[in-house]
Amino acid sequence: MDFTGRDFLQILDFSSEELRYMLEVAKIFKNYKKTGQSHKYFPDKNIVLLFEKTSTRTRCSFEVAGYDLGMGVTYLDPAGSQMGHKESIADTAQVLAKLYDGIEYRGFAQKTVDELAKYADVPVWNGLTDYCHPTQALADFLTIEEHFGNLDGLTVAYLGDTRNNVANSLMAMSAKMGVNYIACGPEALKPDTKLLEQCQAVAAENDSSITVTSDLQALAETADVIYTDVWLSMGEDKAKWGERIEQLKPYQVTMEIMNLAKPTTVFMHPLPSFHNLETSVGRDIHEKYGLSELEVTNEVFTSERSLVFEEAENRMHTIKTVMYLTLKAKE
Ligand code: CP
Ligand code: NVA
Numbered sequence: 001m002d003f004t005g006r007d008f009l010q011i012l013d014f015s016s017e018e019l020r021y022m023l024e025v026a027k028i029f030k031n032y033k034k035t036g037q038s039h040k041y042f043p044d045k046n047i048v049l050l051f052e053k054t055s056t057r058t059r060c061s062f063e064v065a066g067y068d069l070g071m072g073v074t075y076l077d078p079a080g081s082q083m084g085h086k087e088s089i090a091d092t093a094q095v096l097a098k099l100y101d102g103i104e105y106r107g108f109a110q111k112t113v114d115e116l117a118k119y120a121d122v123p124v125w126n127g128l129t130d131y132c133h134p135t136q137a138l139a140d141f142l143t144i145e146e147h148f149g150n151l152d153g154l155t156v157a158y159l160g161d162t163r164n165n166v167a168n169s170l171m172a173m174s175a176k177m178g179v180n181y182i183a184c185g186p187e188a189l190k191p192d193t194k195l196l197e198q199c200q201a202v203a204a205e206n207d208s209s210i211t212v213t214s215d216l217q218a219l220a221e222t223a224d225v226i227y228t229d230v231w232l233s234m235g236e237d238k239a240k241w242g243e244r245i246e247q248l249k250p251y252q253v254t255m256e257i258m259n260l261a262k263p264t265t266v267f268m269h270p271l272p273s274f275h276n277l278e279t280s281v282g283r284d285i286h287e288k289y290g291l292s293e294l295e296v297t298n299e300v301f302t303s304e305r306s307l308v309f310e311e312a313e314n315r316m317h318t319i320k321t322v323m324y325l326t327l328k329a330k331e
Contacts, residue, residue, distance in 0.1 A: 003325035007117040007124045010110075011134045011172035012198065016206060019138070019176050022321050026142050029324070030317040033068070040070025042327060045101040048074045049127070050083065050116075052107035053234045057271060057315045058127045058135065062104050065320035074100070093119035102327055105129075108235050123326035125319075130165060130235055135322060136270050137169035139314040141177055143307055144225055146314075147266060155180040157223035159251040160295055161189050161244070162212070166229045166270050168195060171210060175199040178206035184219045186247045216251070220260035227268045228253045228295045245289050253296040258305060267296070267306045275301040 001021050011019070032039045049062050059075065066073040076083075083092040089112055096103050097120035105113045105124060110131035117124040126134055145151055156174050158167050162183035171191060174181035181203070183191050190196075190212050200210045213219060220226070228251070231244040253267060274282045274294035286292050300306060 001325075002328075004328050005123060006326050007126075008134060008322045008326060009113055009117055009124065009126045010132050011137055011169050011176060012202070014176070016176045016178070019141075019173065022138060022318070022325065023142055023145060025325060026138070026314070026317045026321040029320050030142075030314070033317065039068060041324065042101070043070040045069075045327060046072035046074070046099070047102040047104065047323070048076065048096055048100045049104045050076050050081065050096075050106070051127070052078050052084070052105075053128065055106055055127070057312050058106060058319075061135075061316040061319045062125075062127065062323075064316050065323060068320060069324060071101075089115045090119040092116070093124075096120060097122045102323060123323075125322055125326070128165060130233070132169045132172070133165045133270070134169050134172075135315065135319050136166055137173035138318040138322070139311060140170060140227070140268060140270070141173055141179075142314045142318055143268065143311045144179075146310070147307060148224065151177055151179050153180075154224045155182065155222045156225040156227055157182040157184055157219045158227045158229075159184050159216075159219075159253055159257075160228045160248050161185060161231055161233070163189055163191050164229060164233050167191065170227060171195070171199050172202070175202035175206065175208065175210055178203070178208045180208045180222075181210045182219050182223065183210070183212045184214065184216060185251055186214060188247060216257060217260065220257055220265075223261050223265055225266055225268055226253055226258065226261060229270055230272070230274065231295055241285060242289065245285075245291065245294075248295070249291075252294070253300050255297065255299050255303070258300055258303070265305065267300050267303070267308070268311055269296060269301070269306075269308050271308055271312055273301060273308070 093116045102123045104127045106127035110129045113126045162185040171181050203210045231248045275296050275298045
């Protein structure tokens with residue numbers, strides 16, 4: 001399978017077979033890392049990481065993966081380049097493509113990463129936009145497959161803001177991998193109709209289903225994975241916290257919900273998470289709204305059923321895979 005020169009902008013751009021292949025390559029890279037096998041395949045390549053939003057996992061994963069592959073890595077933070085304020089996306093893309101072999105972008109509009117890809121003649125990788133978070137979904141599915149041994153007949157249930165970037169990519173990846181997906185949240189935060197219908201059509205081709213519900217009981221009985229994410233994403237108006245808390249409090253992942261599910265059901269979250277008062281945002285919200293845990297309780301987050309740190313580790317192996325495959329010289 002040849003991915004050379006391709007961009008990684010969203011899950012739906014790839015076939016089920018291509019995504020399956022990526023998971024297999026990620027397992028090989030994970031094994032190399034665990035056994036200390038050097039894989040500095042690209043000593044002559046350099047990549048640039050453009051971040052218009054903050055990050056821990058995505059930035060560090062691209063950096064470590066870049067170094068592991070032997071590459072030079074430049075990180076540009078929101079204030080560190082001319083892009084957007086003094087230079088257009090199109091010009092930035094063409095300049096960076098002259099200097100670098102690949103460009104990662106994290107930011108706001110999906111159209112920015114699409115435009116970078118249009119004007120840069122090197123691979124562009126989406127490290128999160130308001131619309132989707134495709135490298136997260138790859139890591140999530142590697143984690144799910146490692147945990148259960150295979151993906152056959154599994155159901156992933158997403159609770160909360162079911163129309164956010166992480167949910168969009170998880171839904172698309174579920175459809176592509178033939179895994180059932182349930183979006184469970186309030187009517188006001190349900191998935192975008194166009195994306196939902198696209199994913200439902202893909203899921204049908206792969207003998208799985210995508211459903212939208214507000215019924216927690218039904219979901220808990222069938223879910224193998226209970227997944228959630230923050231209730232307010234980066235870039236959203238902080239004034240919306242009160243409304244979101246009201247809308248999403250019933251969908252907080254509690255041990256009561258986990259116990260409605262099968263004993264084998266696991267918990268997942270892309271992180272960062274507000275599960276205690278150890279963050280300044282968590283403390284501010286506690287002061288204002290009285291909640292000491294938001295989208296997931298600390299009990300669930302720290303339980304044996306929580307796969308969150310395995311999931312975080314797998315960001316690096318899957319991001320390395322995306323870079324390796326798209327930068328790879330044709331054989
Ligand atoms: N999950 C994730 O993308 O984390 P960061 O925001 O830390 O990159
Ligand atoms: N939905 C979250 C994901 C962070 C990794 C956000 O966009 O802030």
